[in-house]
Amino acid sequence: MAAVRAGRGRARRVPTILQMEAAECGPACLAMVLAAYGRWETLDAVRDSCGVSRDGTSAADIVEAARRRGMEADAYSRDVDGLAALGLPQILFWGFDHFVVLEAVGRDGFVINDPAHGRRVVDREEFGRRFTGVTLTFRPGPAFQRTRRPPGVARRLAAVLGGSWGMFACIVLTSLAMVALGVVLPGLTRVFVDDYLVQGNREWLLPLLGGIIAIGAFRSVIAALYTRGLLLVQTKVTAVVSARFVWRLFHLPYDFFVRRSPVEISARTQYAGQLGGIVAGPFAQTAVNVLAVAGYVVIMLLYSVAMTAVCVGFAALELLVLRLVTRRVQDEAVHLQMAAGQAHSAAVRGAALLEQARVNGSETQLFSHMVEAEVRLINSEQKSGWTTRMLMALPFAMSRLTTLAVLGVGALVVMTTETTLGTLLGFLMLSGLFSASIGALTGFGTAIGQSTAGIGRLGDVLDHIGAQDDADDAGRPPLPLPTGRIALRDVGFSYPHGQPVLSGIELAIAPGECIGIMGGSGAGKSTLARLVVGLAAPTRGTIRFEASPDAGTDAWVPKCDAVGFVDQAPFFPKGPIRSALTLWDAGETDEDIARALADAELLEAIASRQGGLDGQVGENGVGFSSGERQRLAIARALVHAPRILVLDDATSALDEDTEARVLENLRRRGATLLLLTNRASALQHMDRVMALHGGRLYPIAMEEAHAAARASMSSILAAAEQQL
Incomplete structure (x- = not known):
C-alpha cells in the first residue's frame, strides 16, 4: 500500500x-x-x-x-x-x-x-x-486537550478479580513452585550424564532416581492444587461478573434497551464465562511466566552466555511477531463478534417471521437473508481461525528453531571450551522450559486480542454512565408506598436535538381516580406512560407521588413502590402460567393470582386449560389469543396489588363488552388508574378524560367523551383542536 x-x-x-x-x-x-x-x-x-x-x-x-x-x-x-x-x-x-x-x-x-x-x-x-x-x-485547535488513555484489557482483567486476589495469589505461588521444581531437573540431568554415565560414579544412581521421583511426586501434588485453584477462580469470576452484569441491567435507563437488540444484549452474558477463563488461565499464567522467563535467563547465563543469547534472540523475534499480528487478531475478533451477533439475530428474527413469510410467499427472501448472515459468520470464522492457528503454531515452530540453534551453537561450545555434554543437555532442557514460557506469553496475547471485543461489549453495560447508582442497593430502605395521588408539573420530554414530544404537561390525579387520555398514533401516549412509571426521565418539569403517611419520608417523592404497568406489547417467558403471572415471586399466593385473573376476566379461561395455573404458556404468549395476552398482562400487573396502574393501549385487542367489564373491575379495586388509549369506547368508564394532541394535554368534558364513544376518536381530537 x-x-x-x-x-x-x-x-x-x-x-x-x-x-x-x-x-x-x-x-x-x-x-x-x-x-x-x-x-x-x-x-x-x-x-x-x-x-x-x-x-x-x-x-x-x-x-x-x-x-x-x-x-x-x-x-x-x-x-x-x-x-x-x-x-x-x-x-x-x-x-x-x-x-x-x-x-x-x-x-x-x-x-x-x-x-x-x-x-x-x-x-x-x-x-x-x-x-x-x-x-x-x-x-x-488551540483549545484541544488530551486526556489519559482508559484502562486497557489487562487492567480490566485485574479489576475483575476483586475479592479473588487471595486465590489468585495461591495460583501464582503454586505455578512458581512448579517452575522451581522444573529448574532442578536440568541440574539432575547434568549430574546424571557427567558424573554417572561419563565418569561412572555408580553411587549417584540411587540419589538421582530418588530426586527425580520426589520431584515428579511433588509436581503432581502441586499440579492438582493448581488445577483446583484455577477452577475455583474461574467459577467465582464467572459467577461474580455474570451476577454484576445482570444486576446492572436492572439499573440501566429504558432508552438503553430501546437502542439495542435484546438478542445482542443476552448474547453478552457468554462473555462473562470467557472472562473467567482468561483470568484463571492466560492472565494468571502471565505473571508466573514473566517471572519464570527472568529466572530462566539468569540460570541459563550460568550455563553459557552464547547459548543464552541464542534463546533470547529467538524469544525476542517471537514476541515481535506477536506484537505485529496482535492488531490483526483484534480486528478479526471484532469482525467475528459482529458477524456472530448478526447471524444470531438473523436466526431469531427469521424464526419469528416464519409464519408471516409463508403468508406473503417470501420464504426464499427470508432464507437468503439468514444464509447471508451465516455465510458472513463462516467467512469471519475461517479468516480468524487461520490467523489464530498461525499464532498457535508460532510457539512450536520457534521452540524447534531455538532447539536446533542451541544444538548448533552448543556443539561448538562443547568442542571449543570445557563445557561438558551434560551441561549442554541440561541447557537444552532449560531452553525448552524458557520457550514454553515465551509461548504462554504469546498465548496470552492471542487471548487478549480475541477477547477485546467481548470485554468492550461487557463494558458497555458495566460502565454505562446513564445507569443508576447500585453500589449500595442492599442498604437502601425500600421505596415508599404511594397514596395514589400523582402530580405532573410542567412536564416535557424531547430527544436530544429533536423537537419536543411532550411539553407543558400539567396533571393532578387524586387517589383512586380513573383518568383516560386519548391520543392518535404518534401523539406521545407511550412516552407519557413511561415517564409516569419511571422508565424514562422528563427533560423538563417534575413528576411526584404522594407517599403514605407511615412511609417515614417526605410527603412527595419522585419514586414509589406498588406501581403497575402494562404496555402495548407485553412479553411472556415460556413456562408455567403461574411463573408468567408472578415473575417467579414465591410470595404471591394462589388467592392473589385468582383475584387478579378474575379482575382481568381470565379466571375461567385459565381454569379450563389443562393444568390450570401450572399449564404452559409459549414464548411471548404463544397459545393465547391477542385479547387473552392483554388480559394476562393486566392480571400480571394486578397480582402485586398496585396502588397505581398505568395501561398503555392495553385493551386494544378486547371487544367492547370484555373491555367494559375489565375496566369496571379495575375501578372497584380502588387503585389510581391512568388509561392511555386511542379507543373512544374505553373513555366512558373514566372519571376524567383528556386529549393528548400536539404534545399537550387538553381536558374534555365527559358529555363529549360519551358522545365520542358512540362516534369515533376523531370527535375527541376535534374538540382538542378547538382549544389550540
Missing part, C-alpha cells in the same frame, strides 16, 4: 471503537478520531454530545460536537481522488446511512475503520460505490 497520509502530513493510526447500536456510528467515528489525537472519551459521552436520536445523527452534529472539544472541524464535498489532499483521518458519509473513518489511502485501496465491523481494506471499486462524496476533516 502507498504511503499513508494523515492529519498535517503525519501518519496516525486510529484505534477501533465499536458502535453498540446502529444509530451510534457517527459518535463512534468521532470518538475514534478524538482518540487518535489523544483525547479519550466514552462512547456514551460523545453520543450525548452529538445528540443522537432514534434516527441517528447528522454530519453537522458531529462537526459541532468536535468543535466543542477544541477541534477544528470542517465538512467538504469531494470525489474519491481528492480525499488524500485533505489530510487524514477523516469521517466519511458511507452508503447514505452510515459513517466510517478513513484511516489510510493507498494505490490499490483504502483502509477504513468501520464502527460496525472494525478495520478493513476496501478496493477502489467498492469505495467509489459506497462513498457519498461527503467527508469531515479534523485537526486539534
